[in-house]
Amino acid sequence: MKKLINAPDNLVADALLGLAEATTELQIDHKNRIIYRAEPKQKGKVALISGGGSGHEPLHGGYVGLGMLDAACAGEVFTSPTPDQMLAATKQVDTAAGVLYIVKNYTGDIMNFEMAAELATSETGINVLSVVTNDDVAVQDSLYTAGRRGVGVTVLLEKIVGAAAEEGQDLSTLSTLARDINNNGRSMGIALTSCTVPAVGKPTFDLPDNEMEIGIGIHGEPGRHRLPLGTAREIAEQLVEPILADFNFTSRPVIVMLNGMGASPLIELYLMYGEVAKILKRSGINVARNLIGNYITALDMAGCSVTLLSVDDQMIKLWDAPVKTLGLRWGI
Amino acid sequence: MKKLINAPDNLVADALLGLAEATTELQIDHKNRIIYRAEPKQKGKVALISGGGSGHEPLHGGYVGLGMLDAACAGEVFTSPTPDQMLAATKQVDTAAGVLYIVKNYTGDIMNFEMAAELATSETGINVLSVVTNDDVAVQDSLYTAGRRGVGVTVLLEKIVGAAAEEGQDLSTLSTLARDINNNGRSMGIALTSCTVPAVGKPTFDLPDNEMEIGIGIHGEPGRHRLPLGTAREIAEQLVEPILADFNFTSRPVIVMLNGMGASPLIELYLMYGEVAKILKRSGINVARNLIGNYITALDMAGCSVTLLSVDDQMIKLWDAPVKTLGLRWGI
């Protein structure tokens, strides 16, 4: 295992120390592993909290700031944070307008955020609502699974709902908007290599040199199946077809995210975006906005994912609104 | 070799196709492999051209746009572009105020840009000046080498001089500013793994699992020496000490860039930044601004580099000025 770390057990703590040095616009509670905006939101606006296991950077700490999140709770690598963290964050960021939790659909995240919400209600009376993202079409959305995983849509949702919160929209409106975004977004990912969890020290799965793993999540979970290593064009098909088969993206414009899993260089991501754009064009899909880069990663996994979000004018307006975070910045 | 590509020979062409889809703010001459701003600069302002081998993305194509470059010439992977490309770009972007070439110090880049400048002068009469960056302290700056390589400072220079050009400063002033920036910047890099040039299909150098390569460039050139794989703290020392030994950074504020080589995930880069910031603090160096991420890469190399630039108030003002490119964006 070759990583720029001091010791596997200190990775998260040390990365938070670096984040604290990176900008004066964040304030970090190192004990509780919570990343806050240094300048809190104005009174009366709904606060947004997200969080999850570490290893997906810039998600979520890199999305704390004006126009996005108010706090992010960092768990151990690939391990949901705990209810205590979320509760502490909730108390800190609430401006009396309530708090929206943005939760990716993983059993651990769901249960920990659920306990946090129970505690917030019983201990503090703060009004808490949760929205769960579950956009990963690689997983069958059936009663017989934990349901689809929350992946790329989480990034787009945090941006759009963050802008709406900044506008002063109320908690129930924001929660409806968030659910609407989740319902209109789909993602799919592939891996060329496994990631290596630092505490484990070896790749989570073995992937022969001539194979790729289709339908991976963001935790190094194995995917749905393996195929011989394909060209970028074939990989784009493998990513986009299941998304289009699952949802009709032709009726409204879409926001596309071509996301790198952490170890795929930008030149490859640009190239992949070209292949994805070709398929979308051919399928009669109108791309309104896009993001290309490492936005929701799986440590040092090589590979990429595609997210499509069907949007209305209001969502595009919120997308274009100013945002100032380490991971996304424009208009300010 | 596992890459998101169609065929090694098409990598650059395909990546440019993707870039063309990525944004309407760029216009791409695919035949000549030149990336232009879609909306040209106002008449009377000096234009900036850079370029170099591909494989360093977002450098340089991702830095074309308002507040930075006017054109970037893309060579084959790790191979300088040709004089024809630079000449075509020069004719296209000149607004009658002259053109500044930003050239990284590699024999190939120097010679090709030199030929381009000769052609521009003799064929077009356009006023062309060149600035060469050579900030890599890993290489001895002696008569007995091709001199120091141009690396990280190139990014900072393109940003700052780009802002000055946008302000309307004239060619000779810009060229002096550019030289001043280069003289005040230093960089140093390390690799945990070699990159793989697609046309070659195997890693450029073999690096055992327990070793790291110190003083690498951005082309997979082997570095100056090898050491046993170190902790992030030790690596930070290996990066910062030679920089501080070479130049006094205590007298003015600095801009710090903690750059990933392409395959190191952001969580590790945040962590490394923390270690670097610690050393700078201890050394009495005042960090005015920073960048953390993949800004000048070497394909799929894992590792990182540190760049320090000693700046005055004017440079900080220019740094903070609006920039709108794929690779850097703020204030707009």
Next chain:
Amino acid sequence: MTSKTISLNQLVAWLNKFSELVSAQCNYLTDLDAAIGDADHGTNMVRGMTAVMNAITAAPPSTIGDLFKVVGMTLVSTVGGASGPLYGTFFLRMGVTSGAVSELNGAQLLMALNAGMEGVVARGKPLANDKTLFDALAPALHAFAISLNSCHSLSDAALAAQTAAAVGRDATASLIARKGRASYLGERSIGHIDPGSASTALLFEAFAEVFSGE
């Protein structure tokens, strides 16, 4: 049913043994999780149980209710992931049911364990054969109950629970996962033991060891 009573110290010994076992088996648990999950179950459980032992050593609880509540809260606040809320809720509910007592008899311990299991069900909604820790937990408690009700010794009942948990653990290998991360794999989850069932089997291995001879 045996009238033997169980002291607070014995329960601490149980937790201590469990902590030792997860530490010793950390890599095994993580390897199981790497195959069908995200390769952290071992480190999660070690982090949690180390924190538990630190907490109860630093401030020894004076009642069994307090003991289990501290265990549950510590697990909830240090583990995260799926196992944090599940094991955490398990012990929290055991604590509430045990109450402010300094010893339990077998029937009372069984009641507490069953309450813990109900907490797990309330949290994770596992059904039998979903390939989760419930598939080790439920048979273990069932075997414990039957043995106690048949007037066997605490030692024998604990051994029955251990065996049932181990059998349940092994049986998860042939199941398709329907809960947790492993469910993403569908058919590909077949052939692998569920990591949570393996840590639960360790919980009952510790249990049997501590109560052997009682």
Next chain:
Amino acid sequence: MTSKTISLNQLVAWLNKFSELVSAQCNYLTDLDAAIGDADHGTNMVRGMTAVMNAITAAPPSTIGDLFKVVGMTLVSTVGGASGPLYGTFFLRMGVTSGAVSELNGAQLLMALNAGMEGVVARGKPLANDKTLFDALAPALHAFAISLNSCHSLSDAALAAQTAAAVGRDATASLIARKGRASYLGERSIGHIDPGSASTALLFEAFAEVFSGE
């Protein structure tokens, strides 16, 4: 000095042979570059010489001057890197010196080659033993000149040039690089043949093959 003349077609045959050799030796050249450079010298030369052969096949130049100018311009505009301007300038200068003729005698060819080498020196400022293609080129032209001046046949002179280029190439192995990328390696560049000297040796291997028997 031999009075044999060299036709445009023979020079095209030389370039064609050179193109074949760099294609056949592409991996070898790139491997040399991987050791002390950036692993692209083979692909650079193949890209350039393929473009050259396409260009002169599509529109066959009618004079030797034009031939070399097309070769030089094509290399400059398709190769990039260090080798593009160096080989490009080499042929451009050969073209200027050759002029609008349809044949050259030995002395004229030597003059053109020397002009080419001066172009390389003007561009890259290589000194002897800097571990560059100059360390194959200079000895090759030196040997060629001596052989011609000693009234040997063109064939013998070309063989002498080939041998000298190969010796020069092999001798780069023991040198410390002082120009180009390899110079970054300092002492670590010792023990490796310079890739550019290897492609230049191929240029003279092609040369000897085409003029053998002349």
